[in-house]
Amino acid sequence: MFLNHYHCDCCGTDWTDEYPCQVDDDCPKCGDRHISPHRFEDMAHAPYIRTMGELVAALNRGMGEPWNHIPGDVLSDLLETRLHGVTNGGISRYFETKDDATDYATTLPGDAVASLFSGTPQRLFLDD
Numbered sequence: 001m002f003l004n005h006y007h008c009d010c011c012g013t014d015w016t017d018e019y020p021c022q023v024d025d026d027c028p029k030c031g032d033r034h035i036s037p038h039r040f041e042d043m044a045h046a047p048y049i050r051t052m053g054e055l056v057a058a059l060n061r062g063m064g065e066p067w068n069h070i071p072g073d074v075l076s077d078l079l080e081t082r083l084h085g086v087t088n089g090g091i092s093r094y095f096e097t098k099d100d101a102t103d104y105a106t107t108l109p110g111d112a113v114a115s116l117f118s119g120t121p122q123r124l125f126l127d128d
């Protein structure tokens, strides 16, 4: 299966859909036809994420949209779990616990701008 990413030039809608191949789709909002995917992910090679640890690892590997690899039955559980991140000069690392995030933050050089924040992945990543 492929997770195809579409963008409608007509109305600006972005959406994704799962198909066995990279096919054109119609805009779900304005109905514009035959839009080709601008990006696709091969789901067969993208392992499902089922635990907070796997989500943290995916984020630290730089997986752009790990939410697309979380099965529906565990998505809401994972999104309710708090995720802790440390931002250091534009590079973010993520941790399962605030203690782990704090430990990492204290290893950073004194002049590094380290900010500690916590929130849900939803709040961190689904805001555009």
Ligand SMILES: [Zn+2]
Binding pocket: 008, 009, 010, 011, 012, 013, 027, 028, 029, 030, 031, 032
């Ligand atoms: Zn549209």
